[in-house]
Amino acid sequence: MARIGVWLIGARGSISAVTVAGHAAMAAGMEPLGLVTERADFAGAGLPALEEFVFGGHEIQGGSLRDRARVILADCGLPLLADHVGEALDAVEARIRPGVVRGGGKQIAALGDDVVEARTDAEAVEKIRRDLDEFQAAVGADRLVVVNLASTEPQPPWQPCFEDADALLAALAGPDPVLPPSSLYACAALLGGDAFVNFTPSLGSRLPALEALALRTGAVHAGSDGKTGETLVKSVLSELFARRNLPVLSWFGQNILGNGDGRVLDDPANKATKIRSKDHLLPKLLGYAPESRVGIDYVGSLGEWKIAWDHIHFQGFLGGRMTMQFVWNGCDSLLAAPLVLDLVRLTAFAQGRGESGVLGALGAFFKDPMGTDEQRLVAQDEALLRWLASPA
Numbered sequence: 001m002a003r004i005g006v007w008l009i010g011a012r013g014s015i016s017a018v019t020v021a022g023h024a025a026m027a028a029g030m031e032p033l034g035l036v037t038e039r040a041d042f043a044g045a046g047l048p049a050l051e052e053f054v055f056g057g058h059e060i061q062g063g064s065l066r067d068r069a070r071v072i073l074a075d076c077g078l079p080l081l082a083d084h085v086g087e088a089l090d091a092v093e094a095r096i097r098p099g100v101v102r103g104g105g106k107q108i109a110a111l112g113d114d115v116v117e118a119r120t121d122a123e124a125v126e127k128i129r130r131d132l133d134e135f136q137a138a139v140g141a142d143r144l145v146v147v148n149l150a151s152t153e154p155q156p157p158w159q160p161c162f163e164d165a166d167a168l169l170a171a172l173a174g175p176d177p178v179l180p181p182s183s184l185y186a187c188a189a190l191l192g193g194d195a196f197v198n199f200t201p202s203l204g205s206r207l208p209a210l211e212a213l214a215l216r217t218g219a220v221h222a223g224s225d226g227k228t229g230e231t232l233v234k235s236v237l238s239e240l241f242a243r244r245n246l247p248v249l250s251w252f253g254q255n256i257l258g259n260g261d262g263r264v265l266d267d268p269a270n271k272a273t274k275i276r277s278k279d280h281l282l283p284k285l286l287g288y289a290p291e292s293r294v295g296i297d298y299v300g301s302l303g304e305w306k307i308a309w310d311h312i313h314f315q316g317f318l319g320g321r322m323t324m325q326f327v328w329n330g331c332d333s334l335l336a337a338p339l340v341l342d343l344v345r346l347t348a349f350a351q352g353r354g355e356s357g358v359l360g361a362l363g364a365f366f367k368d369p370m371g372t373d374e375q376r377l378v379a380q381d382e383a384l385l386r387w388l389a390s391p392a
């Protein structure tokens with residue numbers, strides 16, 4: 001059986017812990033609920049088996065993956081699971097290496113008690129690359145998929161802009177940070193021809209020079225910002241209003257969440273990155289920009305739970321005004337982890353088919369998809385199935 005190395009950035013975070021624990025639980029016989037690639041439509045497509053995955057990763061906070069998984073899974077109503085799959089969590093723990101925070105802003109720097117110092121971005125990329133190579137050799141992986149599950153970074157105060165991949169690589173040698181950490185990880189992965197998936201709204205591989213690098217090294221990449229909760233519902237509901245010709249006057253959404261992600265998003269600079277990713281799709285879906293607002297607030301007592309309340313004010317026949325409201329109560333990491341496993345499977349499949357560059361066909365998984373303008377969930381899902389069936 002082939003081995004696919006899955007390298008998680010933010011490896012002791014909530015999503016990583018649930019991804020590793022969930023993967024082990026399914027190997028022990030739990031049903032693969034919530035995985036898109038387990039639908040009948042995907043059977044026979046030749047996707048890699050979940051058993052092929054072997055995990056490692058980078059992290060900047062200490063602690064242990066098993067302890068982290070215990071707390072999160074207990075919060076999600078699964079108090080015994082972390083210890084049932086404890087061996088698998090401990091095996092991954094032994095493969096976690098210190099990450100880089102250079103260029104990531106003050107919130108990320110403050111989190112880090114286990115970081116690698118790098119004098120230049122080039123040194124940081126080299127270090128990340130070395131860790132990836134050592135991991136691949138140690139576990140005997142045929143290929144690697146790097147998944148960014150780290151805390152959301154602020155948008156860089158500068159606009160990283162390079163003529164091409166060579167100009168970007170040359171700029172990394174200078175003493176000042178040029179790229180945020182998510183892009184340093186992306187650069188290291190793509191440089192070695194490995195796949196990069198950005199599950200966060202951070203910059204990651206969203207730069208023309210990194211796309212050029214991917215095409216040069218024959219790497220695939222995809223992103224950004226997993227579509228797991230409020231935005232998922234939004235991307236279905238807004239089509240309803242568009243198709244029935246019911247003009248939306250305003251769409252107000254408020255999210256409250258209590259986990260580590262929420263704590264980082266409490267900082268206005270980090271929050272702005274997330275809000276941009278969540279708020280930009282309505283004009284694309286509706287064809288006009290209604291009055292809209294997305295709020296995100298940290299409420300510590302909620303732990304792993306995220307609650308979204310959306311109020312939609314719309315007009316009907318003869319201008320009559322009506323409203324719709326919904327409340328989404330989600331256990332954040334249980335929504336995200338199956339999508340991470342799907343994305344690894346699909347990017348590894350693309351690698352196996354010899355594809356390179358951005359994978360727009362994976363847009364259904366993201367709030368702010370790269371390589372496609374399509375935002376409607378059903379159309380995105382159909383595009384995914386067409387891509388799967390298309391010859392390499």
Ligand SMILES: NC(=O)c1ccc[n+]([C@@H]2O[C@H](COP(=O)([O-])OP(=O)(O)OC[C@H]3O[C@@H](n4cnc5c(N)ncnc54)[C@H](O)[C@@H]3O)[C@@H](O)[C@H]2O)c1
Binds near residue numbers: 010
């Ligand atoms: N949960 C969801 O449904 C969902 C959906 C879409 C996107 N996301 C994004 O996924 C990311 C992870 O979410 P989470 O709930 O697991 O958060 P978390 O806070 O539990 O985990 C993030 C981890 O990343 C680590 N980290 C931060 N910067 C790092 C760096 N430079 N290098 C290595 N590790 C680093 C942190 O120490 C932390 O352990 C966030 O950016 C979040 O916005 C989550």
